[in-house]
Amino acid sequence: MAKRIDVSGLTAYYGSHKAIEDISMTVEPRSVTAFIGPSGCGKSTFLRTLNRMHEVTPGGRVEGKVLLDDEDLYGAGIDPVSVRREVGMVFQRPNPFPTMSIFDNVAAGLRLNGNYKKSELSDVVEKSLKGANLWNEVKDRLNKPGSGLSGGQQQRLCIARAIAVEPKVLLMDEPCSALDPISTLAIEDLIGELKERFTIVIVTHNMQQAARVSDRTAFFNLAAVGQPGRLIEIDDTERIFSNPSVQATEDYISGRFG
Amino acid sequence: MDISTYTTDAPPPTPRPTETERKRAARGATRPGDRIFLGLSRGSGILLLVIMAAIAVFLSYRASLAIGKDHGNFLTTFEWNTGLQPPVFGIAILAFGTIVSSIIAMALAVPVAVAIALFITHYAPRRMAGPVAYVIDLLAAVPSIVYGLWGALVLVPHMNGLFGWLNDYLGWTGIFSWDEGAPRSMLTVGILLAIMILPIITNVSREVFRQVPQMHEEAALALGATRWEVIRMAVIPFGRSGVISASMLGLGRALGETIAVATVLSPAFDIQASLLNPGGGTFAQNIASKFSEATPFGRDALIASGLVLFVITLLVNGAARVIIARRAEYSGANA
Numbered sequence: 001m002a003k004r005i006d007v008s009g010l011t012a013y014y015g016s017h018k019a020i021e022d023i024s025m026t027v028e029p030r031s032v033t034a035f036i037g038p039s040g041c042g043k044s045t046f047l048r049t050l051n052r053m054h055e056v057t058p059g060g061r062v063e064g065k066v067l068l069d070d071e072d073l074y075g076a077g078i079d080p081v082s083v084r085r086e087v088g089m090v091f092q093r094p095n096p097f098p099t100m101s102i103f104d105n106v107a108a109g110l111r112l113n114g115n116y117k118k119s120e121l122s123d124v125v126e127k128s129l130k131g132a133n134l135w136n137e138v139k140d141r142l143n144k145p146g147s148g149l150s151g152g153q154q155q156r157l158c159i160a161r162a163i164a165v166e167p168k169v170l171l172m173d174e175p176c177s178a179l180d181p182i183s184t185l186a187i188e189d190l191i192g193e194l195k196e197r198f199t200i201v202i203v204t205h206n207m208q209q210a211a212r213v214s215d216r217t218a219f220f221n222l223a224a225v226g227q228p229g230r231l232i233e234i235d236d237t238e239r240i241f242s243n244p245s246v247q248a249t250e251d252y253i254s255g256r257f258g
Numbered sequence: 259m260d261i262s263t264y265t266t267d268a269p270p271p272t273p274r275p276t277e278t279e280r281k282r283a284a285r286g287a288t289r290p291g292d293r294i295f296l297g298l299s300r301g302s303g304i305l306l307l308v309i310m311a312a313i314a315v316f317l318s319y320r321a322s323l324a325i326g327k328d329h330g331n332f333l334t335t336f337e338w339n340t341g342l343q344p345p346v347f348g349i350a351i352l353a354f355g356t357i358v359s360s361i362i363a364m365a366l367a368v369p370v371a372v373a374i375a376l377f378i379t380h381y382a383p384r385r386m387a388g389p390v391a392y393v394i395d396l397l398a399a400v401p402s403i404v405y406g407l408w409g410a411l412v413l414v415p416h417m418n419g420l421f422g423w424l425n426d427y428l429g430w431t432g433i434f435s436w437d438e439g440a441p442r443s444m445l446t447v448g449i450l451l452a453i454m455i456l457p458i459i460t461n462v463s464r465e466v467f468r469q470v471p472q473m474h475e476e477a478a479l480a481l482g483a484t485r486w487e488v489i490r491m492a493v494i495p496f497g498r499s500g501v502i503s504a505s506m507l508g509l510g511r512a513l514g515e516t517i518a519v520a521t522v523l524s525p526a527f528d529i530q531a532s533l534l535n536p537g538g539g540t541f542a543q544n545i546a547s548k549f550s551e552a553t554p555f556g557r558d559a560l561i562a563s564g565l566v567l568f569v570i571t572l573l574v575n576g577a578a579r580v581i582i583a584r585r586a587e588y589s590g591a592n593a
Contacts, residue, residue, distance in 0.1 A: 095471075161477075
């Protein structure tokens with residue numbers, strides 16, 4: 001079910017500005033890969049090229065290849081809408097639909113994909129909320145608005161919404177940066193459980209978090225402001241945090257810059 | 259209980275504030291700027307209530323003078339003969355015509371306005387959105403009388419084709435039957451009103467749709483929603499209460515529109531089942547047509563009809579508020 005991501009020679013632009021340049025990496029299925037690096041180095045931009053959300057931004061375009069198993073996401077005739085049904089995403093700020101109930105939020109993706117019976121929807125909603133460790137907290141108020149939940153609960157609701165459609169890959173863009181430490185811990189535990197089923201890529205500014213949750217870590221950097229961001233190195237998380245092969249990585253991790 | 263014991267970062271105890279001073283501080287009215295602004299905003303609020311009350315009192319008083327002498331039933335009588343001895347007049351025709359023409363206007367204008375607003379905010383390339391929005395704004399700036407003249411000189415002659423077609427295919431319903439009279443009818447009025455209220459509904463809806471947070475649209479996109487599905491999942495539900503408010507503004511204008519209706523409609527005090535045959539009337543149109551030649555008693559009678567329009571408008575606004583309030587916890591404002 002989870003798929004491998006194989007990126008080669010990927011460059012992304014905002015209009016004429018080159019945001020990231022020539023990035024290549026492989027992400028194994030059922031693993032957690034963390035992207036770290038200073039602000040503006042293109043981690044989030046790169047993440048958004050993996051489900052073709054980058055091109056939603058006016059002027060956004062991409063060169064290069066992203067293979068999901070053997071299918072090029074940027075190949076001719078590939079519909080970005082169907083890409084996003086395979087590659088789910090969780091955002092920095094929890095963004096449940098304010099006009100929908102908790103139930104409808106989780107069911108939203110399924111309803112896009114086709115007609116389901118009410119009982120089928122209920123099953124998937126329950127399974128997804130359990131998968132997001134939220135079921136026990138909301139099972140008695142599924143018909144209440146999602147906006148009434150706490151920030152951490154809202155973020156887990158968004159994760160439930162994303163996994164309800166059974167994506168092959170789950171992208172997370174700083175999913176804990178708006179949350180308190182306890183909610184953050186809940187999400188980190190959840191990531192550990194979800195990697196049994198999904199390929200997970202997470203952008204984080206919190207290096208302890210990267211060290212705690214990820215199997216592999218990629219360090220991004222940019223030569224100077226205005227220069228495109230580049231992938232400096234990607235390696236096993238343990239190795240990146242103990243003995244990175246590039247000096248810049250060590251400098252960043254040890255807090256000597258950035 | 260003394261509140262100051264609970265505040266840890268309170269300033270060193272200067273002379274203790276008196277009760278009034280503390281209340282004033284709680285309202286944020288201790289500095290001159292705050293006090294002036296508080297006075298202005300409170301004054302404006304009170305002024306608004308006073309004006310509303312004054313209108314209501316004026317309308318009710320003058321209306322009661324007329325209604326007391328009415329020998330028909332004021333609410334159900336079809337005729338408007340204030341000159342008879344004893345006078346017989348009622349608002350049945352006017353209420354019917356006002357409501358029917360407004361319903362036609364809303365049915366035509368709201369879907370188009372929402373579609374234009376969505377087009378400007380979510381579909382049109384930026385180079386096109388500006389000019390389209392500008393033209394819509396211009397429509398709002400055209401005076402009523404110009405709409406009326408245009409309606410009478412351009413719209414009415416061009417309605418023959420549409421009316422003939424409606425009569426051929428839908429004439430059997432009765433609502434769309436046509437005796438081939440001049441098309442100065444409720445449907446023509448409704449179409450004209452629709453054009454007149456289109457800009458206000460479009461503009462307000464556009465503002466609401468523009469304020470849909472990017473993150474909600476991205477949430478839908480990331481689930482694999484197409485552009486239309488994004489609009490259906492995130493944009494329209496978010497803007498729903500705003501669109502209702504916008505429609506109420508439009509409806510208010512349609513209910514009260516005077517001179518354009520008076521210019522286009524060929525009024526008569528009878529109820530037409532058909533929307534295509536001339537006849538009927540609206541409150542505002544009737545007041546405008548009769549006021550200048552009315553006796554003092556006739557004027558009071560017209561004011562009585564104005565009171566009914568006032569009440570209808572209040573009821574419609576109240577209904578809209580109820581609709582919005584019922585879904586308040588799901589409103590986009592909770593985002």
